[in-house]
Amino acid sequence: MQVRYLVKEGFSGFQRAKLSMASAIITICISLLLLSCFTILLINANNVVELLREKVEMEAFLQGDLSLEAVAGVRGRIASLNGVRETKYVSKEEAAAIFKDQFGEDIYSVLNFNPLPPSVKISLKTGFRTLKAASAVYDSVRSIAGVEDVIYRKDLLEMLDKRAVGLLWLMFGIGVFVTISSVFLVANTIRLAIYSKRTIIRTMKLIGATRGFIRTPFFIEGLVQGFIGGCASAGVVFVIFGYLGRWVSIQLSDFVRIDPYYYGIIVGVGCLLGVIGSLISIRRFIGESVAN
């Protein structure tokens, strides 16, 4: 195999067909940019939903006359339940302090006594922050002797389960659409670029080039186009979310988190898009008659 020749041929498009090469790279860059921005929003939307779910805490209010030993027993039984990550005991006095923090007034100055019951704050494990799982935990806690009442943000979980999940699915669907569109867009642009090289493909076939030999330079070309388009796209994403985002709003840049390896993924997907686009396009021309 003429490796040196094939590699040289793969890079020759930069000299011989500057315009079609540039349009393929720009198309890959724009497609990836769309895809990246969408993925970043999708991942971060998911982060927000998870953040909201983390806020869902359960609070089990205990009977006021329980001894410290009984409280410890109840707390232990709650902690041993499936789905419970950790528990925190809030005594009557601590509840009164929280009340003061929230309302600015001492409970004793309002009522002359402290009606706030002691409670156990329960945080749930990751997989149990859904309405169904939380309800099961709720029932279990409710059935423990010594527990008078249990509250949690059922409405928030209901909303997250119904709307946010639906929204995530919608975004995922749009993501799939954007991905497929990107592949077609890139394949079409590359096809146009390869169309202009039909003569070369026919001549190669005529003089006895194997399909693998014909494909290789286009494979390399697609890889290089994808790499450059991917790097350009990663650069633009960095500028938008890393720099401009901070300029628009500090909160926005805190909200949108991009892991450094994500830029590598953009470049990798760019290479993949370039190669797939090239191979899809070449497949059509490689099967044509050499006599046309």
Place this chain on the structure above:
Amino acid sequence: MIELLNVSVSFEGQHVLDKIGFEMKRNEFVYLVGQTGAGKSSLMRLLYMDLKPNNGRVKVAGYDSKTITNKQVPLLRRRLGVIFQDFRLLDDRNVYENVAFALYVTNARRTDIKKKVLHALSDVGLSHKRNQMPNELSGGEQQRVVIARAIVNEPVMILADEPTGNLDPMVSAEIMELLRKINMRGTAILMSTHNYELVKKYPARIVQLVDGSLSEVELKSKKSFS
């Protein structure tokens, strides 16, 4: 070298070649004549296996249309040199690279490529124009580059599909001289043509395609070409 046995080809139900038989030996020079649309190009395509017959079998340089695999087709084509009327040179590379291109695909050694290309260019008298681009050459010169590309692999046979079709009589004669010289060195040549004067000037065996049938003809008058 070439053997066509009872070969039929049809496109969309229309017979282009009808049960033709043909044999051609090593070192032979054969003219293929016939009207436009008579099936000359289809017959050429059968020989470099760009087209498979609907019936019958085609044997070329040891390969059989019945048994040849897709992977073997490039190997057959490396043993043939194909020349077209419209040259089919690669506009984006110079004369040397156009000829060398045929060797790159055969995995020839780099040291051999230079030697063989310069040898082929010298055979067609274009060594001094090796760095020119195709669009800087005349029609005759472009066809000579194509011939150099066809012979650089030392093929056992050249299939020339109206190689002088786009050239004036003087240049056509030069190309014929070149093809005759190549033939004298042992390469078989099958050349399709309309050019009566050329066939008259450079006599050889003639086969004619009429209504899908192939027959041997003697050169008597210009009429036998129409």
